[in-house]
Amino acid sequence: MKSKVKKALIRxxxxxxxxxxxxxxxxxxxxxxxxxxxxxxPERMAKYKK
Incomplete structure (x- = not known):
């Protein structure tokens, strides 16, 4: 089960x-x-504002 989840996360x-x-x-x-x-x-999201 862990290997399937790990493969899915990598993919x-x-x-x-x-x-x-x-x-x-x-x-x-x-x-x-x-x-x-x-x-x-967050302050770093301010650069994405239009």
Missing amino acids: FGPLFVFLALEMGIFTSNAAACFGFYQPKE
């Missing part, structure tokens, strides 16, 4: 990294859905 790992970066860029330009909760954004 699809770059895809997960790419999707996480794209989602971070998308959400850095969007506001929160609810006005009472706006999470803190």
Whole structure:
């Protein structure tokens, strides 16, 4: 079981990294859905804002 998971992570790992970066860029330009909760954004995401 561990070897299958490890092989899957090695195979699809770059895809997960790419999707996480794209989602971070998308959400850095969007506001929160609810006005009472706006999470803190990391400083390094500021360079991706438009």
